[in-house]
Amino acid sequence: MSALAEALVDLxxxxxxxxAITSVTGTSLMxxxxxxxxxxxxxxxxxxxxxxxxxxxxxxxVTEALxxxxxxxxxxxxxxxxxxxxxxxxxxxxxxxxxxxxxTHLHAVADAVHLLGVPAMVQLKADTGLSRNGAAGDDWPELxxxxxxxxxxxxxxxxxxxxxxxxxxxxxxxELSRQVATFEEALRIARSAGLDPDLVHLANSAAALSAxxxxxxxxxxxxxxxxxxxxxxxxxxxxxxxxAMTLRTSVINVKRxxxxxxxxxxxEHVTGAPTTLALLPLGYADGLPRAAGGRAxxxxxxxxxxxxxxxxxxQCVVDVGDLPVxxxxxxxxxxxxxxxxxxxxxxxxxRWAGTNPHEILTGIGARVARDxxxxxxxxx
Numbered sequence: 001m002s003a004l005a006e007a008l009v010d011l012x013x014x015x016x017x018x019x020a021i022t023s024v025t026g027t028s029l030m031x032x033x034x035x036x037x038x039x040x041x042x043x044x045x046x047x048x049x050x051x052x053x054x055x056x057x058x059x060x061x062v063t064e065a066l067x068x069x070x071x072x073x074x075x076x077x078x079x080x081x082x083x084x085x086x087x088x089x090x091x092x093x094x095x096x097x098x099x100x101x102x103x104t105h106l107h108a109v110a111d112a113v114h115l116l117g118v119p120a121m122v123q124l125k126a127d128t129g130l131s132r133n134g135a136a137g138d139d140w141p142e143l144x145x146x147x148x149x150x151x152x153x154x155x156x157x158x159x160x161x162x163x164x165x166x167x168x169x170x171x172x173x174x175e176l177s178r179q180v181a182t183f184e185e186a187l188r189i190a191r192s193a194g195l196d197p198d199l200v201h202l203a204n205s206a207a208a209l210s211a212x213x214x215x216x217x218x219x220x221x222x223x224x225x226x227x228x229x230x231x232x233x234x235x236x237x238x239x240x241x242x243x244a245m246t247l248r249t250s251v252i253n254v255k256r257x258x259x260x261x262x263x264x265x266x267x268e269h270v271t272g273a274p275t276t277l278a279l280l281p282l283g284y285a286d287g288l289p290r291a292a293g294g295r296a297x298x299x300x301x302x303x304x305x306x307x308x309x310x311x312x313x314x315q316c317v318v319d320v321g322d323l324p325v326x327x328x329x330x331x332x333x334x335x336x337x338x339x340x341x342x343x344x345x346x347x348x349x350x351r352w353a354g355t356n357p358h359e360i361l362t363g364i365g366a367r368v369a370r371d372x373x374x375x376x377x378x379x380x
Contacts, residue, residue: 003369004281005249008335009040012375013227013242015052020240021224022053025208027215030056030078030201032222034064039287039361040226040245043071044372049225050075058220062086065096078123078160081133088112088120097121097159101133103146106156113155122147123160123199126186128179130166140186144193151195160199161190165214168207169230180213206230209239227336228357234345243345245361246335247287247368251300251327253279263317264309269294271308276320278305280331283314287364288333289353296352299332299343301325334360 022029031049033042046057046068057073059065060081068077079091080099089112091098100106100122113120124147127134135143150156163183167173183202190197203214205224210231223230227243256276263269263277271277278300284290293311297304301323308319318331332343350357 003367004252005247005286005333005367006369006371007039007364008246008248009044009370009372010242010244010246010375011044011048011372013244013336014040014045014048014225017225017227017241017244018049018052018054018221021205021208021219021221024239025203025215025219027208028055028218029208030054030058030218030220031225032058032220033068034058034060034222035362036064038222038226038358039364041370041372043068043073045225045244046073046075054221056218058222062091065091066094069094069096080123080125084108089116092116092118092120095121097123099123099125099133099162100143100147101125101127101135102139103143106143106146106150110150110155113150119154120156121159122156123162123197124158124190124195126161126163126183128163128165128182128186128202129175130164132164134163141189141193144190144195148193148195158190158195158197160201160218161187161195161197162199162201165202165204165207168204168211168214169232171210171231176207176211176214204230223358226361228346228361232347234347243336245346245364246343247333247364248335249280249282249331249333251278251325251329251331252281254325254327262309263319264293264312267309269309271319276322276325277308278318278320278325278329278331280316280318280333281314282333282368283312283316285313285365286368287360288316289349289355289360289363291354292349292352296349297344299335299341300329302341304342304344 031054033046036042037045057077059079065079078097088109125134127136166175200216201218203219207214208219227241229237259273261271290311296307305318305320334344334346346357349360
């Protein structure tokens with residue numbers, strides 16, 4: 001391992017997750033590969049997901065969409081988070097569907113079409129309760145009316161109507177039913193205006209797996225694509241998902257210390273008995289949340305060992321007790337269970353840090369090398 005730490009990405013696990021989710025939903029899947037594939041590598045994940053049966057890719061920005069195209073990935077792709085001055089012309093020329101949430105953005109797309117002489121595929125987003133992007137209230141009929149006008153003129157084609165859910169990871173939450181009803185009304189308005197979208201989509205990972213009424217034509221799969229159960233299971237859970245990333249490093253220093261030794265800044269931790277401390281070259285600049293210090297564990301020497309003291313920018317300290325640990329010994333920070341190894345999972349790290357697994361995965365820093373594998377076989 002030339003880097004001080006590496007994230008092993010199992011592309012076979014990604015493919016397995018696509019197949020497992022499809023077996024539940026029975027619909028087409030959009031593999032969401034925004035934020036560099038949740039830190040796993042967007043291009044590699046996209047290819048693995050498409051080979052396994054995903055039919056669409058989802059990203060947020062022009063840059064993310066064009067990175068896929070530049071890598072030769074030509075699958076249908078939706079990009080949905082834009083400024084009004086974004087390069088819509090390049091998206092249109094690249095055959096990327098443009099997510100549109102306001103008339104301002106729709107007019108900008110129409111202007112790009114006018115300059116290019118090439119029609120655009122757009123997908124209109126309704127705000128059904130999340131209060132982020134999407135059109136709500138009177139803005140929705142206005143957006144639909146303008147879209148229909150541009151469609152009649154031949155400049156755009158409204159391929160999709162979609163929205164995003166608030167709390168689908170909380171089964172039985174009343175907001176889900178309200179959002180489905182709001183979405184169905186938004187769809188009725190769009191169709192009454194003369195739009196005939198090919199794709200209607202609402203479900204994210206949690207809804208796709210647990211709420212059949214949200215599935216419509218397509219399910220957008222984010223966190224579940226990467227093997228994280230959206231309901232918090234720390235293993236494959238009832239849906240048979242397999243974690244795709246293993247974060248590992250090695251020990252770079254070992255020291256035996258007496259009771260009463262302060263560890264890291266503060267110190268917030270003082271040893272209560274003689275013990276051995278192992279230093280790891282990973283810190284919050286690499287994605288280990290500072291808030292997890294004093295709670296998080298790693299897999300070292302055949303067992304879980306606690307991180308003690310504050311996690312620093314570049315390093316952290318593990319108390320290994322009396323284990324015979326040496327410099328160079330391997331450490332798994334998080335990953336799936338394998339054989340008799342039971343390392344912490346990314347779900348546990350999220351709990352220790354008071355956040356969600358999405359933040360842990362996307363926060364793995366640039367200093368951490370990505371190594372893509374099919375099972376245990378590396379890919380170039």
